[in-house]
Amino acid sequence: MAYRPATAIYELGEAFYDPVKPAEFPETILRYADEALAKSLGLPTDKEGWIAHFGRFEPLPDNLREPLAMRYHGHQFRHYNSDLGDGRGFLYAQLYDPQGRLLDLGTKGSGQTPYSRRGDGRLTLLGGVREVLATRYLEHLGVNTSRSLSLIETGEELIRGDEPSPTRSAVLVRCNHSHIRFGTFQRHAFFTDRDAIESLIQYCLKHFYPDANDGADLLEQVCLKSADMVAGWMAAGFVHGVMNTDNMNITGESFDYGPYRFLPTLKSGMTAAYFDHNGLYAFARQPESMYWNLAQLAQSLSLVTEDDTLLKALESFAPAYQRALRDHVFRRLGLQVTELDKDTDFVLSTFRLLEESQVSWPHFWHDWRGQASEKEIYGSGFKDWRKDYAQYESSCEGPDNDAPATLIYEEIGELWEPIATRDDWSQLEGKLKSFERAPLSG
Structure with missing residues (x-):
């Protein structure tokens, strides 16, 4: 290239x-x-x-x-x-x-x-x-x-x-x-600089969303991208930790990783930042927090865009998130999607089951990818869920590899210890090689 x-x-x-x-x-x-x-x-x-x-x-x-x-x-x-x-x-x-x-x-x-x-x-x-x-x-x-x-x-x-x-x-x-x-828009809205907001809108339309036409279109596109990003976090068991508006970008990409965590088991109230005393950015509250952030972006855009068009754009977030969560969860399970309402019910029952059972989050997704319907290690509580699971067609042949790729908090300490004490980077390099690469997203 x-x-x-x-x-x-x-x-x-x-x-x-x-x-x-x-x-x-x-x-x-x-x-x-x-x-x-x-x-x-x-x-x-x-x-x-x-x-x-x-x-x-x-x-x-x-x-x-x-x-x-x-x-x-x-x-x-x-x-x-x-x-x-x-x-x-x-x-x-x-x-x-x-x-x-x-x-x-x-x-x-x-x-x-x-x-x-x-x-x-x-x-x-x-x-x-x-x-x-x-x-x-x-x-x-x-x-x-x-x-x-x-x-x-x-x-x-x-x-x-x-x-x-x-x-x-x-x-x-x-x-x-x-x-x-998002905070870039907020700064210029703070100073009531309409020309700057217009310039930002035009820059974003030109370089990121060329099929959109105005501020409301831009907000809708950002809602769709942000919905997919947060749905991806939820299916990955990722807790961002600091979902402030200055940490959200206009292209819906995760970035600037501070006190993040990946779930060892599903706990809806799990937080990543020790200073998040009220659980504002807890795992299960991430979709709500993203919507709140998008509303702040809408408020900044309201300097130059009609409120009713912005409100309509904001309404695109919830259905986009629902569909994206279904798609990410089904991809992780290796299942083919069917009808959205049915699939969504199955997604909700999957999360409910994972929280009630407290089984290993990374092992669950690995074990059940590819119609592993004979698994007995999860106990009788999985009986009804397995019945629903078996109704879906597989979209893959089986697990990606023999063991799940994981990144829970304790592992990071284990990878850092040989670096800190012996300047030995081999364990980190091995961990990174275990993560399969993907095309540059956008």
Whole structure:
């Protein structure tokens, strides 16, 4: 694939970003490189070029002249915060993927910006490892997610309250289709800047939703993408942890992984963030939280778009989510879909059964994929569910492999321990290889 650079972000103008300089790091030790992704985008894969572009952030040819810290606001646990923006990352480059879709290369841990406040603008190496694992696992499960392109250890010692300190530092480069967040719209609505909102709408229509015509169409498309993303989380057993509006992007991709979790067993009230004291972003509340976030986006768009058309667009979320959840669950079980209402009842009974039984979440999906109807290990409580399950035709021949791919919380600690104590990366590399790759989603 030939390298196809882009500078689309300049269309928005200087009101949307601040030029910044990347940090200069004592060391640049390459720890993870998604060479397959890089080759598909025509990016350099030699080590010297990789370090130059993804460790020192020398500009890519014919690309952005300098990194740009994006400006945005957002609701954080439903409290509005106007003191936000890219505080330890920036938009580094843009390019087109093999399908001709715009892609952004963004960073995490690349240094301080005007929005760092009291932060050091850095990323811990453990935090980078966690994001690489999350993106690869969600990709494996068919969930729309950013991709981790590069992780480079940077040779600094960081002090963190939630990790044994001092701890090692890193810089991450992620790839996704858009850096435009719900909070980007909110910032300009906060300042009642109708021209800026119109510019954002036109940018998003041109580059992400060319078949849409206006702000209401844009909102509907974002509702559909967001519904599919959250349905994917639910079928994957993924708890995002911090579903703030500044962490939601306009193309419906999971990104910026903080205190996430994957379910060991189904507990509807499970949270990922230790500071989520009221369970606002608990596993079962994620669809509700996404709808609330979309409503905040609608409110920002109402500066230039009629309310009734926005309300109608918001109504598309619930049916889209219902259908997407059915599709993701049936895909994980290896079953062919039939009639939506019937299938939805089966999905609900599946989740109810998993919560009541407390069987292993990852093992359940693996064992029952492909009409494993002779399984007896789940006990008599599965009798009625199995009867319904047996009515469906299989869409596959059996499990993807002999053992389920998993990523529960304790496993991440087990993968990190040999890195922290012996600088042994072999277990992490083995885990990543166990996650099958998928085409770049969008």
